[in-house]
Amino acid sequence: MSRLTWFLIPLILFLLLTVFLYNGLFSDPSARESSLIENEFPAFSLPDLADEAITHTNDIFDGQMTFVNVWGVWCVTCAIELPYLTELSQKGYRFVGLYYDQDLDPDFGSKTINRVRAEVIETTRRFGNPFAFNIFDVYRDTSLDLGVTGAPETFLVDPAGVIRLHHLGDINERVWTGKFLPVIEAIQREYPVLSQLSTEHQLTGLKQ
Amino acid sequence: MKIFQRVALLMLFLSLSHILPAFADDKAERAAPQGYAENYAFDDPEQRQVFIRLTKELRCPMCQNQNIADSDAMIAHDMRRKVYQLMQEGKSESDVVDFMKQRYGDFVYYQPPVNTVTIWLWLIPLLFIIVMSILFVVRRKSADETNIDEKLAKADAMLKDD
Structure with missing residues (x-):
């Protein structure tokens, strides 16, 4: 082998390693394929928070596109995204809260359900209420079935009750247009009735 | 060849240093039962060992570099409780791992599955050692030959000068 090859081999290896490590700098260690x-959205049967x-039960998904937002009043980021979610819900998107509270857990402390309800009303009054209703995940079994690691997390469920998107973290305009809209459009193409529905909702939303 | 003996020794040492801590860990595990495991009642001490082992091998999805035994995050509490619940239902160790993997992906288990993507974790070091040894031998041989030629040429030149 000539001198040139002996020079080029380490150089190429080094460059490949550099590219690999450089990409690593910008990879998100918490990003995971859900x-x-x-x-299908895992089967559940849970009480309403209020x-x-x-x-x-899973019947709530029938025939509608639903955003299931996992949240709690103790979660700071949730409060930050509430105004934006409220804006979206006024455009006709259907948000359902999956609520859990760690302070109701015997492992962490004790809080009465009435106090939780009062806090939820207080929080949604301050930051906006995007939710059609809130499902109360009492023992967090459904959250575990969903692979939830914390709050907020949002699941986009199609009219057949199938999970189409799982987003960790808050929803903002960038996430909405970059991540949610393409999937929403795909769902609307599959269920053409929906796009009419959502425009109707949109109109009523504007009137309010 | 002295150099080969040295390399062989080094490799032996490296492989031992990987194996020995594994034994040490095993003993420590048996010697000291974990505090949190005392919060859960088991009929059978064997079951408790399975529980401790499972919580050590399952990774907390929230706090990335902790297992659910070490972590105090809410999700780790929930997962420990779920592991216990599943075990009480008579699920086997691998059933529990599968249950968690289904929800949190391969990420949740500290032993990665061997597939076309992860096989490289084992293959790359092996390939590296093989390629380097071949290169080492090839280079050494050719270096020896050229050296001899050069030395002879030098010797000739010196003789001529004299």
Whole structure:
């Protein structure tokens, strides 16, 4: 082998390593492929946060595109995204809260359900209320089934009850246009009835 | 060849230093039961060992470099409780791991699966050692030959000068 090859081999290896490590600088260590995409939303039967007499099941997804937002009043980022979510809900998008509170957990402390309700009303009054209703994940079993690691997280569920998108962190305009809109458009193409519905909602939303 | 003996020794040392801590860990595990495991009641001490092992091998999805045994995050509490619950239902160790993997992906288990992407973790060091040894031998041989030629030429030149 000539001198040139002996010079080029380490150089090329070094350059490849540089590219690899350089990419690593900008990779997000918390980014993970959700294992639930394209799967049905896990079966659940949970009470409504405001009224335990109401029980919600997977039927809530029937025929509508739904955004399930995992949140809690103790979560700072959730409060930050609430105004934007409210804006979106006024455009006709349907948000459902999956609420959990660590202070209700015997492992962490004790708080009465009435206090939680009062805090939820207070928070949504201050920052906006995008939610059609809130599902109360009492023992966080559904959150665990969903692979939730913290709050906020949002799941986009299509009219057949299949999870199409799982977003970790808050929703802002950049995330919405970059990540959500393409999937929303795909769902609307699959269910043409929906796009009419959403424009109707949009009109009523504007009137309000 | 002395150099080969040295390389062989070094490799032996490296492989031992990988194996020995694994034994040490195993013993420590048996000697000291973890505090949190005392919060859970098991009929069978064997079951408790399985529980401790599982919580050490499952990774907390929230606090990236901790297992769910070490972490105090809410999600780790929940996962420990779920592991216990599943074990009480009579699920096997691998069932519990599969349950968690289904929800949190391969990420959640500290033993990565061997597939076309991860196989390189094992292959690259091996390939590196093989390629380097071949290069080492080839280079050495050719270096020896040229050296001899050069030396002979030098010797000739010196003789001529004299």
